[in-house]
Amino acid sequence: MRRWIESALRTGRTTVPALVVLAPAVLMIAAAMPWPAAAQDMQRIAAIVNDDIISYFDLDARVKFTLVSSNAQDTPDNRKRFQQQVLKGMIDEKLQRQEANKQSIKISEQEIGRAIGDIEKQNGMPAGGLDRFLSSSNVPKSTLTQQVEAQLAWQKLVQRKIKPRVDIGDDEIEETLKRMEANRGLPEMHLAEIFLAIDSPEQEDEVLKNMDRIIEQLGRGGRFPSIARQFSQSASAAAGGDLGWVQQGQIDEQIELVVRQMPASTISKPIRTVGGVYLMAVIEKREAGGVGPARIKLQQGMLPVPPRAPPGDIDAAKAQLDSAAKGAADCQAYDQAIKQVPRARSVNLPEMSVNELPGPLRQTVEGLKIGQAMPAQQVDAGTVMALMVCARIEPEPTPLPGRDDIKERLTQQRVDLMSRRYLRDLRRAAFVDLRV
Numbered sequence: 001m002r003r004w005i006e007s008a009l010r011t012g013r014t015t016v017p018a019l020v021v022l023a024p025a026v027l028m029i030a031a032a033m034p035w036p037a038a039a040q041d042m043q044r045i046a047a048i049v050n051d052d053i054i055s056y057f058d059l060d061a062r063v064k065f066t067l068v069s070s071n072a073q074d075t076p077d078n079r080k081r082f083q084q085q086v087l088k089g090m091i092d093e094k095l096q097r098q099e100a101n102k103q104s105i106k107i108s109e110q111e112i113g114r115a116i117g118d119i120e121k122q123n124g125m126p127a128g129g130l131d132r133f134l135s136s137s138n139v140p141k142s143t144l145t146q147q148v149e150a151q152l153a154w155q156k157l158v159q160r161k162i163k164p165r166v167d168i169g170d171d172e173i174e175e176t177l178k179r180m181e182a183n184r185g186l187p188e189m190h191l192a193e194i195f196l197a198i199d200s201p202e203q204e205d206e207v208l209k210n211m212d213r214i215i216e217q218l219g220r221g222g223r224f225p226s227i228a229r230q231f232s233q234s235a236s237a238a239a240g241g242d243l244g245w246v247q248q249g250q251i252d253e254q255i256e257l258v259v260r261q262m263p264a265s266t267i268s269k270p271i272r273t274v275g276g277v278y279l280m281a282v283i284e285k286r287e288a289g290g291v292g293p294a295r296i297k298l299q300q301g302m303l304p305v306p307p308r309a310p311p312g313d314i315d316a317a318k319a320q321l322d323s324a325a326k327g328a329a330d331c332q333a334y335d336q337a338i339k340q341v342p343r344a345r346s347v348n349l350p351e352m353s354v355n356e357l358p359g360p361l362r363q364t365v366e367g368l369k370i371g372q373a374m375p376a377q378q379v380d381a382g383t384v385m386a387l388m389v390c391a392r393i394e395p396e397p398t399p400l401p402g403r404d405d406i407k408e409r410l411t412q413q414r415v416d417l418m419s420r421r422y423l424r425d426l427r428r429a430a431f432v433d434l435r436v
Contacts, residue, residue, distance in 0.1 A: 044056045044435070045435050046058070046059045046087060046434075046435055046436050047059075047087060047090075047091060047432065047433065047434050047435060047436065048431070048432070048433040048435075049091050049094035049095060049098075049430060049431075049432055050094070050095075050098060050430055050431050050432075051098075052094045052097075052098065054087065054090050054091070054094065058090070058143075058146075059083070059086065059087055059090065059436070061139060061140050061142075061143040062086050062089075062090060062143055062147075063079050063082055063083055063086050064079075064137070064138070064139055065134075065137075065139045065143045065144065066082055066086055066230045067079070067082065068133075068137040068139065069223075069226045069229075069230070070217060070222040070223055070226040070227050070230065071221050071222055071223050071226070072217055072220060072221075072222050073220075078217075081213050081216075081217075082213065082217075083436065084210075084436070085210050085213065085214075085231055086230070087434075087436060089230065089231060091432060092233070092423060092427070093146075093147065093150035093151075094150075095423065095426040095427065095430055096150055096153060096154040096157070096423065096426075097149070097150045097153055097154075099154075099157060099426060100153035100154060100156065100157045101153075103157055103160065103161070105153050105156050105157055105160070107149045107152045107153050107156075111152055112145055112148050112149055112152070115148045115151070115152060116130055116144065116145070116148060119148075122225075122240065130144065151238055154419075155238070158415060158419045158422075161422075162415050162418045162419055162422065163411065163415050165418070166411050166414045166415055166418070168407050168410045168411050168414070172410060173403050173406050173407055173410070176406050176410065177400070177403070177406060179247075179248075179249050180247055180400050180401070180406075181400065183247050183248045183249065184287075184400070186247075186248050186287070187248070187260065187285050187286070187287065188245050188246065188247050188248075188285065188286050188287060189245070189246050189259055189260075189282055189283075189284070189285050190243075190244065190245050190246075190282070190283040190284040190285070190286075191243040191244075191246050191251070191259060191280060191281065191282060191283065192224060192225070192228065192236075192240065192241040192242045192243060192280070192281040192283060193228070193232065193234060193236055193241045193243055193278055193279065193280055193281070194211075194214060194224070194227065194228045194231060194232045194234075194241055194278070194279040195232050195233050195234040195236075195237075195276055195277070195278050195279075196210060196211055196231070196232070196233060196276050196277050197233045197275060197276040197420060197424065198275070198276045198277065199424045199427065199428070207276065207277060208270065208277060210231075211270045211277050211279060212270075214227055214231060214279065215267075215269075215270070215279065218267060224240070224241065224267070224281050225240025225241060225242070226240070228240050228241030229241075233276070233420065233423075234416060234420075235412070235415070235416040235419065236416075241281070245286075248260075250409075252273055254271060254272075254273050255271055255273065255278055255280060258271055258280065259280050259282055262280075262282045263282070263285075264282055264283065264284050264285050264355060265282070265283065265284075265355075266281070266282055267279065267280070267281045267282075268280040268281075268282075275417075275420065284353075284355055293353045293354050293355045293395070294353075294354050294366075294392050294393060294394050294395065295351055295352065295353055295354070295392070295393040295395070296351070296352065296353075296354055296365065296389060296390075296391065296392050296393070297331075297348075297349070297350075297351050297389075297390040297391040297392075298349045298352075298365070298387045298388065298389060298390060299331040299334050299335055299346065299347070299348055299349070299387070299388045299390055300346070300347040300348075300349055300385065300386070300387050301321050301324060301325075301334070301338040301341075301344060301345070301346055301373075301376070301385065301386045301387075301388075302344065302345045302346075302347065302383055302384070302385050303317045303320060303321055303341060303343060303344045303345075303376075303383070303384045303385075304343055304382055304383055304384075305317050305378070305382060305383065305384055306382070307381050307382055308381070314378055314384065317376070317384040318375070318376035318377070318378070318384050319376075320341050320344070320376075321338070321341070321344070321376035321384060321385075321386045322373075322375060322376050322386070324337035324338050324340070324341055324344075325337070325373035325386065325388060328371075328373070328388070329371055330371045330390070331348070331371070331388050331390035334346075334373065334388045335348070348390075351391075351393070354366055361387075365387060365389065368387075368388075368389045369389065370389050370390070370391060370392055371388070371389070371390075372388065372389060373386050373387065373388035373389075374386055374387050374388075
C-alpha cells in the first residue's frame, strides 16, 4: 500500500574573501595559469550578490543536490531546466545570510547538526543517513550545510526583528475560535504548498514558467516535500511545504475555493494570488473538530494465476480464496486457511489509515466487519487477491486548538507575510550581477 506524501529537504554560501575583492591582479594571474578546462569552468563566477559570489562549482553542486533529493534524473536537460530556479534560491540565501551577519547572528555546528538530524527523521533515515546519501550521490556535504545554515540564520533574524512587532489581540483569537466552532463538522484539510513570489509585473511570466517546470518535475516522479524545500518561498518550505490541518477560513479565499473541491492525495494547478503563485497539495481530509480516518489491520491472501489465463481459471482462483475465508472467524484462522491453498500466499499487512487504500478498495474495506473478508478479485494480470479486516481502531474526536495555539498560528501567518516583504526589499536594494 502506498504512502502519498513523505517529508523531505530546502535552500548556500560562499563569501568573497577580502583578498579577492581588493586584488584583481591576483585573479588575472590565476586566470593565466594552465588549469584544466573543467576546473576553470567550475571556478567561474555564476553570480555576484553585493559582496558575495556564487561559483559555478556551488551552483552545479546545488543543482545536482536538487535533482537527487527530488527524485529527478540527473540529465543535461533537467540541469538546464532547474539551473535558473536554483540560482535564484541561492541568491536569496546570500541576501538572507548577509542581513543576518549585519545583526551578528551566528549559527553553531550543533544547530546545523540538529537541523540535519530533523531532516533525517522526516525522511525515515537513520543518524548519518544524509551523509551517506550525499556521498553516494557525489554531492559535497557543504552543499547541504550551507543551505541549512542560511535557513537557520534567516529564521533567527525573523524571530529577532519581525516577530516582536506582531501583536495578536484577544479579539482576533476570539473571532478565530468562534469561526472554528461554527465550522465544526465541515471538511478540514491537511495541506502542503509550494509558493513562488511575484514581486513585480515583469516577473510574472518567468515565475509562471518556473512553476510549470516544477509541475513537470512532479509529474516525472519528483517528491513534493523535497521540491518545496528547494524552491518554495514560504516559511513552510523548511517543513517540506507542510501546513498541517487547515480549517475553512484559515487560508486565502482564492486558494480555499480551489482546494475545497479537490479530493485527497491530489495536487492543484497553479493558483495566482496577489503576492505570487501557489501549488497546493491536499494530503488528507476529515471533519473539522471531528474524527480522522480509522486505522485498520488487514490480512491479505494472494494467489498467482497464469498470464492471459482464461476467465474460468480466474474464477476458480477467486473461489479458492473465497472458500478459505468462509471457514475463518478471524485473521489467524484466515492465515492458516490460505496457507492450505496451493501456491497461495498470506501476508499480515502493517497497521494503516483507510485513506491509504486506493479509492474503490477503500470503499469495500470500510464496509467490512472485523473478521470479515472481501470477495476475491483480480488485481493485475497475474494475481488474485482478497483482504480480511483483523482490527479497526477508531480515532478519538479531534479537540479544537487552545487560545495559545491559535495565537501562535496567527502570529506565524503574520510573520511569514512580513518576512516575505522583508526579503523582497532586500532583493530590490541588492546589487546582483548574473553571469549565467
